[in-house]
Amino acid sequence: MAGETAGRVAGKVALVTGGASGIGRGCAEKLAAEGATVVLTDIQDELGREAASGIAAAGGRAEYARHDVTDEDAWASVVAGIKARHGRLDILVNNAGIGIGGSILDMSLADWRRQTAINLDGVFLGVKHSIPLMRESGGGGSIVNMSSVAGLKGSANLAGYCATKGGVRLFTKSVALECANARDGIRVNSVHPGLIETPIWITVQAAITPGANAMPDLDAMSAMAVPMGVKGVPEDIANGVLWLCSDEARYVTGMEMVIDGGLTLR
């Protein structure tokens, strides 16, 4: 329930990147439903505005801002805007990401760089520009970096994506230590989703079926690959993110939270 006093993240201000679609949207909705004021950002303006107005219609507090996570100036102005309008920042969900499937032999350097710029540089910039305002806000903070099961295990025809997500995993642990050393109360964790139904699969699936460019049959894929036999939905990830962002996780930092129906167990 949204409101001044109710909710597991009540009173906190959250920034969610890639919040217009899929997992980011699910996280924005969940955090707002549990009382946070949510600034969701993306490059898909229409979907982003729709997500924010949907949250408001459900009684939550949310606003949309256009924000390309690869643009350092945009990070500075988004964080400055949050400071000006809300006075503080408690939660950062570094979620924006893309997945480019296909043989590494066919990947252009431009695509490699684009994927790395969004998935890894974007996470670095988010951490760099958010920590100063979190420290100034007092009360600690929670940063969640969206990695993947592809940051834990290799995957044929997804090498570039795996490189970015593996990078996010160790970047997270290193920043967690830096914040712990600084005694600033900021916790930094990575989340590793398995097979979750979102539009990202339209581009990732070229890893499985070369040349394909439509949504794959995730039910069939999950029945074969996921020990629990079913795909996940954005809310499965949002529930974990909510816990990491709440004070219930006050002693948790540098953790890799795997939410994958058992995908990485074998």
Ligand SMILES: NC(=O)c1ccc[n+]([C@@H]2O[C@H](COP(=O)([O-])OP(=O)(O)OC[C@H]3O[C@@H](n4cnc5c(N)ncnc54)[C@H](O)[C@@H]3O)[C@@H](O)[C@H]2O)c1
């Ligand atoms: N869906 C899965 O199965 C799965 C599994 C593991 C990890 N993930 C990760 O979860 C995160 C969210 O992906 P999703 O599955 O919800 O996909 P999605 O495509 O639904 O959402 C990704 C969002 O990021 C935005 N985005 C892309 N480039 C951007 C940029 N330069 N600046 C700002 N926003 C940008 C897109 O517009 C989109 O709204 C990604 O980091 C992805 O790698 C997804």
